[in-house]
Amino acid sequence: MYDLVMSRRPTPIGSPDGPGAVDIEHEISEIAGALNLINSRLVKVAERALERGEWIGHGIHSPAQWLAWKAGMSPQHAKQIVQIAEQRASFPLVIDAFDRGELTVDQVHVVVTRAPAWADDRVLHFTKNASVVQLRRAIRAGRFEGDPDQPDPEPRREDRERLSTGNTDQGRWRINGELDIERGSIVDNALSEARDSLFEQGHTDATWADALVEIAQRSLDAVAAESRRERFKTWVHLSADTGDATLTAGWRIPMAVRDRVLCDGQIQPVWERDGVPFSVGRSQRIVPDRTRRIVEHRDRGCRVPGCTADRFVEIHHIIHWLNDGPTDTWNLICLCPKHHRMHHQGRLGITGNADQKCDLTFTDWQGRAIDPAGQPILPTGPPPQPVVPYQHPCGERMDLNWVGLGWAHDNALKHRRQQARQRSAADWMP
Ligand SMILES: [Zn+2]
Numbered sequence: 001m002y003d004l005v006m007s008r009r010p011t012p013i014g015s016p017d018g019p020g021a022v023d024i025e026h027e028i029s030e031i032a033g034a035l036n037l038i039n040s041r042l043v044k045v046a047e048r049a050l051e052r053g054e055w056i057g058h059g060i061h062s063p064a065q066w067l068a069w070k071a072g073m074s075p076q077h078a079k080q081i082v083q084i085a086e087q088r089a090s091f092p093l094v095i096d097a098f099d100r101g102e103l104t105v106d107q108v109h110v111v112v113t114r115a116p117a118w119a120d121d122r123v124l125h126f127t128k129n130a131s132v133v134q135l136r137r138a139i140r141a142g143r144f145e146g147d148p149d150q151p152d153p154e155p156r157r158e159d160r161e162r163l164s165t166g167n168t169d170q171g172r173w174r175i176n177g178e179l180d181i182e183r184g185s186i187v188d189n190a191l192s193e194a195r196d197s198l199f200e201q202g203h204t205d206a207t208w209a210d211a212l213v214e215i216a217q218r219s220l221d222a223v224a225a226e227s228r229r230e231r232f233k234t235w236v237h238l239s240a241d242t243g244d245a246t247l248t249a250g251w252r253i254p255m256a257v258r259d260r261v262l263c264d265g266q267i268q269p270v271w272e273r274d275g276v277p278f279s280v281g282r283s284q285r286i287v288p289d290r291t292r293r294i295v296e297h298r299d300r301g302c303r304v305p306g307c308t309a310d311r312f313v314e315i316h317h318i319i320h321w322l323n324d325g326p327t328d329t330w331n332l333i334c335l336c337p338k339h340h341r342m343h344h345q346g347r348l349g350i351t352g353n354a355d356q357k358c359d360l361t362f363t364d365w366q367g368r369a370i371d372p373a374g375q376p377i378l379p380t381g382p383p384p385q386p387v388v389p390y391q392h393p394c395g396e397r398m399d400l401n402w403v404g405l406g407w408a409h410d411n412a413l414k415h416r417r418q419q420a421r422q423r424s425a426a427d428w429m430p
């Protein structure tokens, strides 16, 4: 079996060609097989956690964040494991090979995120032999022909461009639209640029939504005239009597959003008499710049255990501002936007004195204290080994012109054969 592996790949130039090299390569294959089994076990555990919702309620905003924290892995790797876990049931053959240690987690990830589930058996053999980069190139979206019996995923609509925005019943903002391809690609490029620039600034988990907000923010910041900038500021109107908050257009905003805005925003008092505003006070930041700098310098990033965000933090009032919580450093902590949102949605409890070391207590939505990062349990025996040793990809150059995998759905093929038959029958008609 091992000779076969060696014969599939020419010996690299300059590598020692003695028995030592063979030993090392054999050892790498052994480790790769063991890693595959361990990763497949991790995916199974993640699947169980997803099914039972066990990741929820630990001060965590996504299953990937939970896994990254608990297993001490990078957010990207954790996301990969979660995505495979979500697709486990849809790709039984590929997952079977993964569970036997024959495929790596990266190979499986490409398949489950890029190929349709019906192609499970068709991609299996190719996956075993292709490197991860080759797989990515070969299994691009659009290389698979769809199932003609399924409704077209993108039915053609009228050619008119349209764009609409508004608020939903759940107090959220929505955007919906369709543009011509070349104008749309301008928007696409702007989004990619904004997301990339956020990434470069250290915001490594920036989403497309973050990119859209970034573009909008930049556009508003670029407005030169002060008066015009003021006009297009987002104002939340807070009623001192009822505590209700509304946007200028009259949309009511949820309490969680209101409380969050009041932690770290800018306020301008408006005095009313008999419900009619008659005077406007000076606008000021709830957290003055000097206090903000002290808190940011003290906390150096989000204070929630296990969170690594250290940019774009928001200042939070431990005793809420609306409940007369003072804007003093002991009552202020830095939180990343995600954890700040979670707190005000009631999914993360925070108590204590922020100026005292180790005095803060973070609790999940059930009030259970959140521990500091988990510790790996060291293995007591050797790792499990697959029955068949892991075989690495061929490593040969792939010519996409020669990758003929027949990635068409059975129904599409049937449909084509039927049409061909009808055509040839028509040819015989007198
Ligand atoms: Zn807050």
Ligand SMILES: [Zn+2]
Binding pocket: 302, 303, 304, 307, 308, 309, 335, 336, 337, 338, 339
């Ligand atoms: Zn955080």
